Amino acid sequence: MTFPFPFISIGADAFDPPGSITYNTTGSRSFIVPNYETQLVIELWGGGGGGAGNRAAGNPGGASTFPGLSAGAGAGGSMNISGAGGAGGTASGGDINTNGGNGSSSNSGGPGGDSPNGGSGGSRGGGNGGIPGGGGGGALIYVTTYVRSGGGGAYVKKTYSRGDLTPGAPLTAVVGAGGSGGAGGGGSGARGEIRISWS
Numbered sequence: 001m002t003f004p005f006p007f008i009s010i011g012a013d014a015f016d017p018p019g020s021i022t023y024n025t026t027g028s029r030s031f032i033v034p035n036y037e038t039q040l041v042i043e044l045w046g047g048g049g050g051g052a053g054n055r056a057a058g059n060p061g062g063a064s065t066f067p068g069l070s071a072g073a074g075a076g077g078s079m080n081i082s083g084a085g086g087a088g089g090t091a092s093g094g095d096i097n098t099n100g101g102n103g104s105s106s107n108s109g110g111p112g113g114d115s116p117n118g119g120s121g122g123s124r125g126g127g128n129g130g131i132p133g134g135g136g137g138g139a140l141i142y143v144t145t146y147v148r149s150g151g152g153g154a155y156v157k158k159t160y161s162r163g164d165l166t167p168g169a170p171l172t173a174v175v176g177a178g179g180s181g182g183a184g185g186g187g188s189g190a191r192g193e194i195r196i197s198w199s
Contacts, residue, residue, distance in 0.1 A: 016167075020197035024132070026062065026177040035167035036198035040160045042066055043196075045118045046089040046100065046176050048129040048189030049074035049150030051136035053182035058086065058136055058150045062176030064192035069093035069158055074100050074113055074135045074151030074189055076179050086135060088113045089154035100152030103135050112137045112187060113152035121152055122187035129178060129190035136179070136187030150179060150189045 015037040023029060026047075033040070047061025058076030065071070072089030085103025101121065104110030112121030115133025122129045122137035129135050133153030153176065165171075173196075178189035 018199040020195065023173055023175050023194040026175050026191050028172055028174045030170045031173045031196065033165045033167050033169045033171060034198055036162065038162060038199045040165060040196065040198040042069065042158050042194065044069055044071035044156045044194050045115050045133035045192045046071040046073040046153030047178045047192040048112060048115060048119070048133050048135040048153050049076040049086040049103065050179035050181040050189045051103070051112055051122060051126060051138040051149040051186040052077035052079045053139045053184030053186035055184035056182035058182045058186045059179035061153055061179040061189045062192065063089065064176040064194055065174045066194065067171050069156050071154040071156045071192065073176050074103070074153050074179070077103050077138050077148035077150045077182070077186065085110060085148040086113065086151035088151040091154035091156045094156035094158040096157040098155045100133065100154045103149035103151045105148045106138065110138050110149045112149040112189070115152040116155040118153070118155060119190045121149060126181065126185040126187040128187045131190045132193035134190045136181045136189045139185030153192050
C-alpha cells in the first residue's frame, strides 16, 4: 500500500515548552525533569544564619541541595569576646560556586553577611536577612561582649545541556531554612531558594 503523503512520527521528539519554577518554601520536594530541548539552568541559595542576641547565639541556616549541587548555609552569630562573625555558606558542584558573605563582629550589632546574587544581610541592631539567603544582623547592646551577625547562604549555578538529565526522572530538591536569631534581639537569617528554568 502506498500513502499519498510521507509518514511523520509524532511524539518521540516532542519537547516540552520552555518554562521555569521557583521553590521558595523550605523543605524537600521532587522535581520531574522536563523534556527540554536546549538547556536547563538551576540556581540555588542556602539559608542565612541568625544573628546573635544579647542572651544567646544565633542559629545556623540550612543548605539548599540538588543532586550533585550544594549551596551551604550561613553559620549563626556567636557571643564570644573575640573572633569573627558567622561564616558564610560553602558552594559546590556548579559551574558557578560562590560562598556566602561572612557576618560581622561588633558590640553595636553588626550587619549580617550577604548571599551572592541574593538577599542582603540584615541591618545592625537585629535586622532580618534579605530573601534569599541573607544572614541576620546582631543585636544592638553596646557592652563589652561583641555580638556577631549571621553568615550569608552560598550561591550555586549549573547549566545542563540536552541529554545531561533524563526526561521524566524525579530529582530531589531541598530548600534550606533560615536560622533563627538569638534570644535578646538577634535578627533571623533568610530562607534559601531554588530556581529552575529550561528551554
